[in-house]
Amino acid sequence: MELRQLKYFIAVAEELHFGRAAERCHIAQPPLSQQIKxxxxxxGVTLLERTSRRVSLTPEGREFLRRCKDLEDRLKEAVICVKDMAKGLEGQLSVGFIGPASLSRLPRAIRTFRERNPNIRLDFSAQATKEQLPLLRGDRLDIAFVRLFGHDTSGFNSMLFLREPYALAVPEGHHFADRDDLTLKDLDGEPLVFFQPMNQPALYRSLIGSFHKAGFMPNIVQEANTEQSIVALVATGLGCALVPSSSATACRGGVVFKAISGDLPQWEITALWKKKNETALLKKFLDVIAEYSWVE
Incomplete structure (x- = not known):
């Protein structure tokens, strides 16, 4: 069965006249009749009753016409859909992000994109960088917002979305809370809450190295797997913590965020995607992301 046969059948069934149907389909009548036969x-079903005077649909023909029309409508919708996808007007994107990205400008960027593109579906996945990279390579994510410190990014395109310094989160009432001239050296002997090394081993080593350069070993009393957990532990009075500056936007009670100077790496979030997956839709998404990128 060919699609053109269904097209011919619809024409005959609606016109109930082979001559008019042939004109409608821009085909001679004999070939049209042969295709219907x-x-x-x-x-193995008679769809049309033919006499010398009239053409009529059998009950099976009426049902087949209804289903063919439905198929024709779906085909038209499919054509419109794929054309809109090619223009970036339809479709969906799978977006991965690390937890701290939710405290950055990323939520505002996504909201702007959704407002401008209401027909685009966005699927989100919050995971650590090491978990996102295999998903990105396996085409299970279209774009990922990650920390690239020490990770292999070969084969990816990238855009720096955020670069900012670290801040020091301290419990309310702490003796650092009223100081504005804090340096890394001031943390010598202070109880610290740190992230777990397994999540970002290269970054962990770099930060520990920063303490070594300042002349001391950090007094790490607790480790946690997310920045949100780290800040929550600071609020309990357990200790201080180095966190991205954007963490201050969380407005968690019981915590004060202070600027701190020293030989510390910058805190960055980078957008990653595969070049071959750079569709019109992804490009539109990247254009909005670029509007909200922030590099200090």
Whole structure:
């Protein structure tokens, strides 16, 4: 069965006249009649009753016409859909992000994109960088917002979305809370809450190295797997913590965020995607992301 046979059948069934149907389909009448006959033979069903004076639909023909029309409508929708996808007007994107990105400008960027593109579906996945990279390589994510410190990014395109310094989160009432001239050296002997090394081993080593350069070993009393957990532990009075400056936007009670100077790496979030997956839709998404990128 061929799509053109269904097109011919719809024309005959609606016109109930082979001559008019042939004109409508821009085909001679004999080939049109042959195609309808071949269709009936393939189905093993009589769709049209023919006499010298009239053409009419059998009950099977009426049902087949209804389903063919439905198929025709779906095909038209499919054509419109794929054309809109090619223009970036339809479709969906799978977006991965690390937890701290939710405290950055990323939520505002996504909201702007959704407002401008209401027909685009966005699927989100919050995971650590090491978990996102295999998903990105396996085409299970279209774009990922990650920390690239020490990770292999070969084969990816990238855009720096955020670069900012670290801040020091301290419990309310702490002796650092009223100081504005804090340096890394001031943390010598202070109880610290740190992230778990397994999540970002290269970054962990770099930060520990920063303490070594300042002349001391950090007094790490607790480790946690997310920045949100780290800040929550600071609020309990357990200790201080180095966190991205944007963490201050969380407005968690019981915590004060202070600027701190010293030989510390910058805190960055980078957008990663595969070049071959750079569709019109992804490009539109990247254009909005670029509007909200922030590099200090």
């Amino acid at each position: 071949r269709l009936e033979e393939e189905l």
